């Protein structure tokens with residue numbers, strides 16, 4: 412079976428800039444702001460431009476340029492309340508939350524937003540946040556053991572009455588959350604996204620995530636990155652979907668776009684980028700097989716902290732649209748995007764790039780003899796109650 416789903420349109424998300432400094436650690440001029448008024452306007456621009464999701468960031472302490480941070484779940488809820496269609500994905504660390512408290516919070520957010528709440532479960536890399544809060548900092552692979560239990564509790568409490576789960580980290584006993592999440596056709600519960608790159612992350616994602624987020628990658632890198640998730644998902648009889656991060660620099664000419672990335676990197680905040688590289692050793696190269704996220708990232712890659720330049724969405728709108736559809740053909744279902752000047756560039760993405768993507772998607776489907784329905788949404792085979 413083909414890995415690509417050619418009959419349904421690609422989905423688009425943007426990173427919510429809820430921490431200061433934008434999405435690149437550079438002194439280049441950025442008109443992006445981390446405050447709420449800016450973000451409320453951005454969310455409305457994004458939903459009008461055709462974006463289906465927004466992803467917030469969870470950060471409790473300054474690091475890597477993000478000197479100020481707004482808390483992710485409250486910020487996401489406020490964005491849901493300020494919009495009509497946008498699904499907002501709140502990033503959460505299992506080590507900071509009890510899954511029952513989070514499950515309840517998200518149910519309330521889901522009711523306030525008429526079924527648009529989602530979560531991104533991140534296992535964390537910034538050790539100081541945990542240690543200085545007096546929380547336990549688990550070793551790398553053990554963090555994923557806890558994450559897996561955490562996600563199972565979430566799904567259980569969202570879909571079952573009298574739910575019980577006994578494990579190493581949580582002990583849930585005959586619990587019913589009432590009301591349950593909103594009943595949305597095609598969705599068994601609020602969607603569960605998952606970020607991580609290591610072998611442990613991939614196998615966990617395959618077993619329990621609805622969506623796997625990959626950091627920025629070239630075409631081969633993306634295929635390699637998701638191979639472990641696919642294998643683990645197949646063994647569990649599941650079909651998660653795949654999101655890919657990419658930093659978009661669309662300009663009138665390719666030369667101008669290249670000049671912009673050159674300037675971003677030339678003006679990188681070197682001590683912050685190098686400090687980040689040191690901090691993520693724990694998350695990346697220090698895993699047993701050295702295959703963590705960022706293990707092979709260059710200095711340039713790390714200027715966008717989720718390797719967004721590696722996806723090479725840099726050039727004219729036509730070039731970027733073509734590149735996006737190449738990723739669709741190798742299995743990307745959702746493109747997670749970031750920009751220098753979010754409001755302006757999200758709007759421009761909607762007018763200049765998205766229509767070309769839709770045309771190219773229709774062409775690709777026609778060539779493969781598949782019906783492309785621009786109005787359809789992805790089938791959700793894995794979002795059954797059992798998560799299988």
Ligand SMILES: Cc1cc2nc3c(=O)[nH]c(=O)nc-3n(C[C@H](O)[C@H](O)[C@H](O)COP(=O)(O)O)c2cc1C
Pocket residue numbers: 467468469470502531533534535536537605606607608609610611612624625626656693694695702703704705717
């Ligand atoms: C799309 C995406 C979003 C992430 N968002 C956050 C976040 O908001 N806060 C955070 O501490 N880590 C975040 N992470 C990092 C993960 O927590 C994790 O540390 C990282 O993916 C490294 O995983 P690995 O050690 O398994 O490679 C994110 C990762 C991805 C891929």
